Amino acid sequence: MTVPTSTYRLQLGPEQTFDQARALVDYLRDLGVGALYVSPVLTAVPGSTHGYDMVDPTRAAPVLGGESARKALADRLRDRGLGLVVDVVPNHMGVAVPAANPWWWEVLREGSAAVHADYFDIDFSRGPILLPVLADDGDGGAAALADLRVADGVLRYHEHEFPLAEGTAATPDGATPAAAAAAVHERQHYRLVSWRRGGAELTYRRFFDISTLAAIRVEDPTVFAATHGELLRWVEEGEVTGLRIDHPDGLADPGEYLRRLREAAPDAWLVVEKILAPAESLPASWPVDGTTGYEVLREVCGLFVDPAGEAPLTALAQELSAPESAAACADPHGTESACKHFAAAEVLGAELDRIAGLVTTLPVCPDRETARSAALELLRSFPVYRSYLPEGRAALDEAVVVARAHRPELGSVIDAIAEEMTARPREELATRVQQTSGMVTAKGVEDTAYYRFNRFVALNEVGGDPARFGVSPAEFHAAAQGRAAGLPTTMTSLSTHDTKRSEDVRARLAVLSELPSEWGDALRRWTARHPLPEASLNLLGWQCLLGAWPIGEDRLRDYLAKAAKEAKLGTSWTAPDADFDAAVAAWPGAVLGDERTVAEIAAFAERVTGPGWSNSLGQKLIQTAGPGVPDVYQGTELWDLSLVDPDNRRPVDFDARRDLLARLDQGFRPEVDRSGAAKLLVTSRVLRLRRDEPELFTGYRPLTADGPAARHAVAFARGGRHAALVAVATRLPVGLANSGGWRDTILAMPDGRASWIDVISGERVDAAAPLLGDVLARYPVALLRRD
Known part of the structure; x- marks a missing residue:
């Protein structure tokens, strides 16, 4: 298996193509990166800036340079000894421009008789495919129908074009263009409807609430082969060494999909974008190397949050809130529950109704409204994104308890849904409830509650838990030890294209605690x-x-x-x-x-900037030196104060980073200042050491400081039984300064070794129990290698 020592995430698009990525390979190698990790590279909707709206899985995106440029990038990476990790989107395809997606165009033209009709998750029993594209000023889209026209063999609505079924283009003699188009429209296998109906009445499954992303049935082996054939060819030829799987929770059977993928790519490094709750683990049956690292983000960032700040910041939020919402400032889970209810009922109404239709077939269900209410309560009550029956039964059981407590009068129907799911975990009801519960959590929590519950937004992050105000060193060490033992090749992250705020913004905001x-x-x-x-x-x-x-x-x-x-x-x-x-x-x-x-x-x-820099360096050292495969999001090797996308997709000045790295390699040792050179120093020195001497990054042993400022240090040893490497970082720097600094606080080195070199500062440490004030005199972090 080709496991990278680290990865560097690059957002490809019209402004950052294969050729531009190829020009960065030497810089990434100098930085110490083990593999380039790129956003989706298959052909996407025209004008796409991100690639997650794939329309043709058989071709490298022309806008990125096409097949020749892709191969040139792969060759350059291989020549320089770097791997290539590609983002894979198995759950959906882009349908915003129907003509750009040959499969979707055919389905719209031919309906259920189309060769590719079963490729998409469409309920043809409910009539024509509803396409929510019409303008609506409160008339349900009626006035917009007058703008339909038939021209050049297609049905047009402004810039949108749709296919015509064979033999349906004829129009009555003397009809106005609008009347003719209306008559033709009524003969199609689809109906153009108000954009407002997308959340409540769609006849096809979407990616979350995005109607221009239609879900596909990758659980079908034929669909799997059609959508993954080109990617797997690249893997087989050694041009792609790793696969990052986007949103596996949307799949009908994630475990089966991953087993099929592992069988097809046995030597690829395989990680999944799975968001784990604090006490949740990956399903044991998934043959993957780990996640994309959101749980690590929560643990690492939490180390730099002072739990003593929770009470005063809660009181402050209550004081500045409207009277009717003040109590909610102390109840993040209550806010999340309410937002999940809203997401299920309003944002994902179409998915909820499809489940309700299945629930009405259960003997205990008296009517559709009861079915809808019971399904809604169950969906919003899951403690995790979804269960993976027959694994994860405990999550379903907990959801039943919570749902019954919310609506006891629906208890018998809720019980019946759960019983049907556990008895037939691969039938449609169980599948759709599990697919949709993850959507409800994502839309309710990440995309609603995390913009409402704002007492301390450094905690409002994907994979986070605003109710857990900080992470103690003991909790962090326990999680890191588990990772080192159970998932040593999982990805670890601090910033991603999906994070609400960059790692450096969160590090600065942590100072407010x-x-x-x-x-x-x-x-x-x-x-x-x-x-x-x-x-x-x-x-x-x-x-x-x-x-x-x-x-x-x-x-x-x-x-x-x-x-x-x-x-x-x-x-x-x-x-x-x-x-x-x-x-x-x-x-x-x-x-x-x-x-x-x-x-x-x-x-x-x-x-707060200085303490924030200290936190940022601490986060970066702990992530890059700790267990797992650290990912560096583009540009974050220097300070990066980005907010949520598209802000975090802004162009990166790589020339400045090259020049600064060259200065560091010439012996420049920067101050911790606005240049961010100190962060580049930490990042490059740790990544290079991981690449050149990976044996130093095995095992994990917590270390504990001793003395009056011991709580302000977090440290661990790596390098197996002999512990040849020690990482130490400063936490809660404001409190440290206010208490008088490190004073006589010491860190006992493993095995009583007395001679170490800090690979970051270059300073020598000649003591078996050195003073932390000496170890951290130059920088708030140190990576000590046994001399």
Whole structure:
């Protein structure tokens, strides 16, 4: 198996093609990277900036350079000794431009008789395929139908084109163009309907709530072969060494899919984008190397959060919240439950109704409304994203208990659903409940609750748990030891294309947990001058402004527009409020145009920036030196203060990074300053050591400091039984400084060894129990190698 020593995530697209990636290979090799890890590379919808909307799985994307450029990239990587990990999207295809997707075009033209009809998850029993594309000003899309036209053998609606079934293009003599088009439209295997109906009435399964991404039935061996043949050819030829599987929870049977994939690619490094709850583990039957590392993100970032900040930050959020929502500021799980209910009922109504139709066939179910209510309660009650029956029965059992507690009058129907699922785990009801529960959690928690529950947004991250205010060293060490023993080749991450905030923004915001009083005073002043129009958005806006400072008006405006619509309180994507949106859009200009407020923000940012840098370096050292295969998201080898996508997809200045790395290699040892060179130093030195001497990164042994500042150190040894490597990082730096620094705190080195070299600073440590003040005199982190 080809397991990389580390990966570097690169977002490919029209602005960053195969050729541009090829030009970066030497830099990545110099950085110490083991493999390039790229976003999807198969042909996507025209104009796609990310590649997750694949339309043709048989070709490398022309917009990226096509097959010749892909092969040239693979050859360059192989020549330089780097692997290539490709993002795989098995759950859905892009259908925004039907003509670009040959399979979808054929299904629209021929309906259930199409060769590829069974490739998509479509319920043909419910009539024509509903396509939610029509404008709707409150008339259900009726007026928009007048804009249909038949021309050049297709049905057109503005820029959209749709195929015509054979023999359906004839129009009545003398009919107006609109009437003719309406008559032709009624003869098709599809119906164009209001965009507002997408959430409630679709006849095909989607990717979450995105109607332009149609789910495919990859559980069918024919579909698997058709969608994976080209990728697997690249693997067989040694051009692709690893596969990252996007959203396995959307599949009918993730375990079976992964077993089929492992059989087809036995030597590939295989990781899954599986978001685990804090106490959850990967299903034991999955033949994978691990996850994409969100659980590690939660553990590592949590180390730098002070649990003492929970009570004052909760009180602050309650004080600044609307009276009717103040209590919710102390109840993140209550917020999540309410948001999951909303997601199931409103955002994913079409999926819920499809399940309800199956539940009505159960003998105990009296009617469809009861079926819908019972299914909704069960879906929103799962403690994890989904179960994987027959594995994961405990998650289903817990969901039943919670659902019955919410709606005891539905208990018999909820029980019947669960009994049917466990008795027939591979039948349609069990499959659809499990597929949809993950969608409900993702849309309810990640995309709603994490924009509403804003007492301390450093915790509001994919795979996180805002109810767990920080992670103790003991908890972290236990998780790391388990990872080293059970999943040593799993990916570990701090920033991804899906994270709500970059690792460096979270590291800076973590400092607020050490300064709750100062933060509260500043937030009250600033809110009094420039409040956002909704209380939880106000909490979010100020934290993100500080975390990403300095940030321009345009970036902040775009972020807040998205955040407000995701929260779905004052406005939303489907029910925008023009006045609310205008007030949000005006806020960045008002704040950044107020000289007094800007001066105060800059001063407070300066207060937290230094400790934030310390946290960032600590996070990066612990991730890169710890168990697993560390991933570096593009650009984050320097400070990166990005917010949620598309902000985190902005161009990266690789020339600056090359030049700075060259200076480091010439002996430059930077200060911890705004250049970010210290982070590049840490990243490159650890990644190079992992690549050149991987035996140093085996095993895991927690180390404990001793002395008055012991709680401010987190340390561990690696290198197997002989522990040839020791990583040590500073945590809670504000408290450390306020208490007088390290003083006589020591770190006893493993096996009583007395001679070590810090591979980051180059300094020698000649003591079996050195003072931490000496070890960390130059940088807040050290990686000590036995001399």
